[in-house]
Amino acid sequence: IAGITQAPTSQILAAGRRMTLRCTQDMRHNAMYWYRQDLGLGLRLIHYSNTAGTTGKGEVPDGYSVSRANTDDFPLTLASAVPSQTSVYFCASSELVGSYNEQFFGPGTRLTVL
Amino acid sequence: GQNIDQPTEMTATEGAIVQINCTYQTSGFNGLFWYQQHAGEAPTFLSYNVLDGLEEKGRFSSFLSRSKGYSYLLLKELQMKDSASYLCAPMDSNYQLIWGAGTKLIIKP
Numbered sequence: 044i045a046g047i048t049q050a051p052t053s054q055i056l057a058a059g060r061r062m063t064l065r066c067t068q069d070m071r072h073n074a075m076y077w078y079r080q081d082l083g084l085g086l087r088l089i090h091y092s093n094t095a096g097t098t099g100k101g102e103v104p105d106g107y108s109v110s111r112a113n114t115d116d117f118p119l120t121l122a123s124a125v126p127s128q129t130s131v132y133f134c135a136s137s138e139l140v141g142s143y144n145e146q147f148f149g150p151g152t153r154l155t156v157l
Numbered sequence: 158g159q160n161i162d163q164p165t166e167m168t169a170t171e172g173a174i175v176q177i178n179c180t181y182q183t184s185g186f187n188g189l190f191w192y193q194q195h196a197g198e199a200p201t202f203l204s205y206n207v208l209d210g211l212e213e214k215g216r217f218s219s220f221l222s223r224s225k226g227y228s229y230l231l232l233k234e235l236q237m238k239d240s241a242s243y244l245c246a247p248m249d250s251n252y253q254l255i256w257g258a259g260t261k262l263i264i265k266p
Contacts, residue, residue: 078256085161085244085256086200101253133199142187142207144252148199 046070047149049134055155056124064119064152066134074139075117076146077101077109079130086133092117093139124156159183161257163245168263169235177230177243177260185250191219191230192244194259200244204230232262240264 047068056062068075073094078086078101088101092111106128108120117136121128131153135146160182169175181189188207192200206212206221206228218231230243242259249255 083258085258086246086254087256088253091253139252142248142252143205144187144248144254145190145202145205146254148201150199 047134047136047147049132049149049152051152052150053153053155055157056121058124058126058156060124062121062124062154064121064132064134064154066117066119066149067115068117068134068136068147068149069115070136070138070147071114072136072138072147073114074137074144075111076135076137077107077117077119078133078135079103079128080133080151081130089119089132124154126156128154129156130154159249159255161245161247161255163243163257163260165258166261166263168265169232171235171237171264171266173235174231174233175235175262177232177245177262179228179230179245179257181226181228181245181247181255181257183247183249183255186223187248187250187252189219189221189228189245189247190254191228192246194242194244196241203243235264237264237266 050065077089090109134149137146191203194200204219244259245257246254
């Protein structure tokens with residue numbers, strides 16, 4: 044593994060189903076993030092984790108949950124998917140040190156909820 | 158509230174120079190990032206400014222004025238591969254990046 048990987052690459056999901064998007068990084072970054080990106084809108088932060096064992100809510104957390112059991116993995120779960128969760132999801136990580144927070148992004152997961 | 162303003166789309170000619178402006182209002186400020194995003198791909202880091210002034214990196218330069226809440230990205234000697242979206246992202250007092258919607262840059266031969 045080099046950098047950040049996400050799985051699956053794309054997924055079509057029926058409304059009401061549960062879905063977990065996977066994210067793994069091998070850079071030993073302490074901070075990780077989940078964003079969604081919709082046409083015409085900026086990246087919107089869903090949840091973040093500044094260090095293993097801690098998580099925080101971003102701008103649009105409703106309908107999503109995360110866990111950070113170790114440094115490398117940061118899965119995002121949709122408990123009961125709805126069509127408004129159709130989006131491209133990006134996971135990112137950073138070595139959050141002081142005031143510098145350059146974020147490195149995974150390739151994204153394109154999710155369609157029908 | 159927090160707000161980022163960038164032009165939605167710009168068009169420029171191969172070999173020319175283009176300036177993409179960004180104005181921002183954030184809760185606190187800890188620097189500003191510019192990212193490039195090609196269609197269907199992930200954003201990638203271009204530049205970071207924390208002090209006022211110009212940072213030059215090859216064909217790309219980025220400028221920051223903290224007092225005006227203003228930044229720009231300057232792209233010189235445009236190439237077709239520069240066709241992409243350019244995302245302005247200031248960092249707030251919690252060290253979170255606040256993302257603009259991006260400027261889609263179209264390069265014409």
